[in-house]
Amino acid sequence: MEKETETTKVEPAAPAPAPRVAVVLFLLKGKSSVLLGRRRSSIGDSTFALPGGNLEFGEGFEECAIRELKEETGLEVQRTEFLTVTNNVFVESPKPSHYVTVFLRARLDDPNQVPRNIEPEKCHGWDWYDWGDLPSPLFWPLEKMVRSGFNPFANIPS
Ligand SMILES: Nc1ncnc2c1ncn2[C@H]1C[C@H](O)[C@@H](COP(=O)(O)OP(=O)(O)OP(=O)(O)O)O1
Numbered sequence: 001m002e003k004e005t006e007t008t009k010v011e012p013a014a015p016a017p018a019p020r021v022a023v024v025l026f027l028l029k030g031k032s033s034v035l036l037g038r039r040r041s042s043i044g045d046s047t048f049a050l051p052g053g054n055l056e057f058g059e060g061f062e063e064c065a066i067r068e069l070k071e072e073t074g075l076e077v078q079r080t081e082f083l084t085v086t087n088n089v090f091v092e093s094p095k096p097s098h099y100v101t102v103f104l105r106a107r108l109d110d111p112n113q114v115p116r117n118i119e120p121e122k123c124h125g126w127d128w129y130d131w132g133d134l135p136s137p138l139f140w141p142l143e144k145m146v147r148s149g150f151n152p153f154a155n156i157p158s
């Protein structure tokens with residue numbers, strides 16, 4: 001039998017991370033207010049973004065949005081509507097990532113509910129902003145939507 005020859009071990013290139021699914025929520029109040037929080041994250045740090053997060057195994061989009069909203073702000077909504085979906089590749093982040101993001105919208109069931117910053121390690125705080133006078137800098141996927149003329153208050157064609 002032939003003797004095995006020693007070969008130089010070549011490390012395989014790290015496989016590209018799989019795209020993930022996120023669900024985020026436009027929480028609307030009155031005629032033109034929307035809830036935004038300033039992120040604390042390796043992705044989009046310090047930018048203003050919507051509540052939301054990673055879809056968990058077996059979860060529906062609405063279920064995920066309602067859960068993330070509650071976990072991040074303490075606010076409760078009963079129902080949501082689908083708005084749109086975007087495809088975002090975050091190449092600049094320390095760990096490149098790719099998200100398919102589902103956008104839903106909802107109205108506060110009780111307009112007197114006040115958002116709380118339940119995960120201060122992930123967010124500087126939540127507040128209501130006027131859609132016509134949004135803060136800066138916005139999280140870039142959101143900035144891109146705003147620039148394209150997207151309006152979460154518009155009627156959804158049935
Ligand atoms: N407005 C947005 N537009 C596009 N993508 C978004 C938006 N908001 C979040 N994402 C994407 C990128 C984020 O890294 C990803 C997950 O959301 P993020 O808020 O960072 O997670 P999370 O920490 O709340 O999730 P979890 O609670 O599941 O850990 O979703």
Ligand SMILES: [Mg+2]
Nearest residue numbers: 051052053072
């Ligand atoms: Mg989040």
